Amino acid sequence: MTNSIVSTGMQTSAQGDGNDPQGPQVRTARGQNPVLRALEVIGKGFRTVWEVPKARFGLILLALIVLSTLFAPWLSPYDPKAGDFEASIGPSAQHWLGTTSNGQDVLSQLLWGGRVSVMVAMVSGLLSTCIAVLVGLSWGYIRSFAGEFVGFIVNLFLVIPSLPLMIIIAAYLQNGGMSVIILVIVLTGWAWGSRVLRSQTQSLRSRDFVTAAAFSGDSSWRIIFHEIFPNMLSLIINNFFGAATSGALSEAGLEFLGLGDSTTVSWGTMLYWAQNNNVILTGQWALLLAPGLMVALLAVSMTFINFGVDRLSNPRLREGKA
Amino acid sequence: MKGRHVRYFFGKIGLFFVTLWAAITVNFILPRMMPGSPADAAIAKLSQNGPVTPEVRASIEAQLGMPKGNLLSQYWQYLGDVVHLNFGVSYSNFPQNVSDLVGAALPWTLTLVGLVTIISFIIGTALGALMAWKRGTAVDVTGTISSSFLSAFPSFWLALMLLFFLGYKAGIFPTSGAYSSTAIPNFSMDFISDAVEHSILPALTILLTSLGSYVMGMRNTMINTLGDDYVTFAEANGLRQRTVMLKYAARNALLPNLTSFGLVLGGVVGGSLLVEQVFNYPGVGLLLYQAVTNQDYPLMQAIFLMITISVLVANFIVDILYGVLDPRTRR
Numbered sequence: 001m002t003n004s005i006v007s008t009g010m011q012t013s014a015q016g017d018g019n020d021p022q023g024p025q026v027r028t029a030r031g032q033n034p035v036l037r038a039l040e041v042i043g044k045g046f047r048t049v050w051e052v053p054k055a056r057f058g059l060i061l062l063a064l065i066v067l068s069t070l071f072a073p074w075l076s077p078y079d080p081k082a083g084d085f086e087a088s089i090g091p092s093a094q095h096w097l098g099t100t101s102n103g104q105d106v107l108s109q110l111l112w113g114g115r116v117s118v119m120v121a122m123v124s125g126l127l128s129t130c131i132a133v134l135v136g137l138s139w140g141y142i143r144s145f146a147g148e149f150v151g152f153i154v155n156l157f158l159v160i161p162s163l164p165l166m167i168i169i170a171a172y173l174q175n176g177g178m179s180v181i182i183l184v185i186v187l188t189g190w191a192w193g194s195r196v197l198r199s200q201t202q203s204l205r206s207r208d209f210v211t212a213a214a215f216s217g218d219s220s221w222r223i224i225f226h227e228i229f230p231n232m233l234s235l236i237i238n239n240f241f242g243a244a245t246s247g248a249l250s251e252a253g254l255e256f257l258g259l260g261d262s263t264t265v266s267w268g269t270m271l272y273w274a275q276n277n278n279v280i281l282t283g284q285w286a287l288l289l290a291p292g293l294m295v296a297l298l299a300v301s302m303t304f305i306n307f308g309v310d311r312l313s314n315p316r317l318r319e320g321k322a
Numbered sequence: 323m324k325g326r327h328v329r330y331f332f333g334k335i336g337l338f339f340v341t342l343w344a345a346i347t348v349n350f351i352l353p354r355m356m357p358g359s360p361a362d363a364a365i366a367k368l369s370q371n372g373p374v375t376p377e378v379r380a381s382i383e384a385q386l387g388m389p390k391g392n393l394l395s396q397y398w399q400y401l402g403d404v405v406h407l408n409f410g411v412s413y414s415n416f417p418q419n420v421s422d423l424v425g426a427a428l429p430w431t432l433t434l435v436g437l438v439t440i441i442s443f444i445i446g447t448a449l450g451a452l453m454a455w456k457r458g459t460a461v462d463v464t465g466t467i468s469s470s471f472l473s474a475f476p477s478f479w480l481a482l483m484l485l486f487f488l489g490y491k492a493g494i495f496p497t498s499g500a501y502s503s504t505a506i507p508n509f510s511m512d513f514i515s516d517a518v519e520h521s522i523l524p525a526l527t528i529l530l531t532s533l534g535s536y537v538m539g540m541r542n543t544m545i546n547t548l549g550d551d552y553v554t555f556a557e558a559n560g561l562r563q564r565t566v567m568l569k570y571a572a573r574n575a576l577l578p579n580l581t582s583f584g585l586v587l588g589g590v591v592g593g594s595l596l597v598e599q600v601f602n603y604p605g606v607g608l609l610l611y612q613a614v615t616n617q618d619y620p621l622m623q624a625i626f627l628m629i630t631i632s633v634l635v636a637n638f639i640v641d642i643l644y645g646v647l648d649p650r651t652r653r
Contacts, residue, residue, distance in 0.1 A: 054466075152337075152344075156341055156345065156348075159341065159345070159630070159633050160345060160633070161589050161629050161630060161633055164592055164595070164626050164629050167595070167611075167614055168614065168622055168626055171615075171622070172352070245474070249474075249476050252479070253477075253478060253596050256476075256478050256596070258615070259614070271479065271482070275482070275600075280485065280486050280490055281490070283490075283491075285486060288482055288483070288486055289483065292476055292479030292480075292483070293479075295476050295479065296474050296475045296476065299476075300474040303470045303474055304470060307470075
């Protein structure tokens with residue numbers, strides 16, 4: 001296990017900067033061609049993730065889901081909101097997944113609805129990761145009373161149970177639509193990432209390359225974002241997919257409870273209407289099965305991608321002998 | 323050395339009280355930050371049945387215990403109410419007390435969600451340890467893939483699926499509530515078996531959706547401990563495989579998993595809102611859902627406070643236990 005080959009760009013640069021006398025030269029090479037260097041790192045990182053079979057499955061699955069929602073206008077057979085078909089019929093050749101109680105085509109709703117669900121997952125994942133990075137890195141680097149205070153706030157957000165908090169905020173801000181849903185997901189989702197990124201920052205800040213940068217007179221801001229940040233990219237990506245996964249699940253849950261904008265078509269609201277219109281009693285299994293399965297597949301794809309991303313950051317978790 | 327330990331525990335106790343105060347304060351500020359007032363919401367509901375006179379409005383505000391005075395005196399009043407567990411009257415179940423409603427829902431949630439959480443933790447941890455030990459084999463791969471799938475399932479969707487296929491299609495299990503509508507809650511064998519039958523589908527849902535995180539958590543920490551020197555040393559000393567697995571690797575990997583278990587156990591009080599909603603199970607989660615849909619602010623506030631405090635207490639106990647079990651954290 002200890003002699004496993006360090007195969008990623010980020011790992012190499014972390015070790016090179018820290019222990020290797022070649023470190024400074026590596027950094028100048030990067031400085032000369034920042035774009036090429038960045039592309040090279042991304043390419044290497046992507047290849048490492050791609051080499052893990054589970055992550056490859058996740059990437060392909062995610063790509064399929066994203067593409068199917070992007071091409072919804074061309075792929076979907078009907079207008080998702082037009083209720084001009086016979087209501088509550090089961091799967092048939094015209095309607096592969098049947099119709100809703102309002103006579104809308106379920107397959108078209110599924111394709112269009114994915115747009116909202118995927119978008120909310122990605123945006124909330126991105127926003128909570130941004131906050132987690134800002135808070136986690138500065139909190140881990142600064143050792144002062146301000147750090148203690150930030151720590152207190154983060155811990156407070158960690159212990160306040162998130163689903164009840166989300167539901168209560170969504171209830172107070174009624175009918176706020178997508179932005180409220182994203183807001184509550186981000187508000188309850190940033191704290192965990194901050195804690196993880198903070199402990200990694202703390203362990204990196206005592207490394208030689210950080211000390212060297214501090215001695216050469218770099219500002220704290222520069223050290224945090226030019227020295228520490230690049231070495232944590234894999235953890236940050238990991239955090240993004242984790243946050244987006246829980247964002248997808250939270251969004252579906254909130255909309256299922258009717259706390260989103262129930263007039264938009266998304267996987268969560270499809271399930272909300274399915275339950276409200278007693279689909280269980282009319283026996284339309286396809287309408288019940290499909291939207292939840294899509295949410296599950298979206299969450300699964302990102303969980304599986306993280307198996308590959310884990311490999312970037314934790315050599316001990318590397319699969320097999322690769 | 324000893325002074326350091328005392329400082330660790332006192333630090334934890336101090337932090338607990340400061341966090342408790344902050345959580346109680348958040349619960350005070352949250353509704354006051356939001357647009358609209360509870361009385362307006364209640365009056366809006368009433369006005370659907372006809373015009374509301376100023377007298378009616380005044381009496382509603384008096385009945386609902388509308389905040390009077392400036393923010394500071396309201397806050398003082400609120401703190402007093404919290405200490406005396408006086409959460410006022412529910413809007414939606416008028417004139418029942420909030421405390422009585424919560425008290426009626428709590429036993430259902432505690433038995434169902436509490437028991438399932440403990441079972442899930444035990445099964446999940448055992449499976450995770452086994453998978454880490456047999457790393458790379460078929461057991462590990464199947465376990466990893468299926469637990470990732472299970473934890474990606476939206477819990478309410480799995481609940482709907484089980485309800486549809488096992489409840490309605492196959493008709494094996496009852497489809498709603500915690501007991502038959504004709505039964506009267508008591509401690510007879512008949513009633514208990516009826517309640518157990520009603521709890522199987524919700525229990526199965528909660529078990530399946532919560533298992534994955536314990537399995538993966540235990541597997542990943544144990545893979546890390548298996549790489550540690552003391553485990554290699556134990557193996558090199560020729561200890562039995564079972565001993566190495568259970569007494570060296572699993573025992574040390576258990577600690578971080580215990581932390582998340584403690585937090586989840588604290589959250590049990592909040593019930594499993596989505597699952598309880600699907601099965602119409604009369605627990606705290608369903609009560610909170612009903613409070614939210616009826617804009618029953620006193621009930622909402624009380625349940626939220628109760629959940630937060632119990633998570634805090636659980637967190638505190640885990641912190642203290644951690645300090646006792648793992649001396650390294652006391653540094």
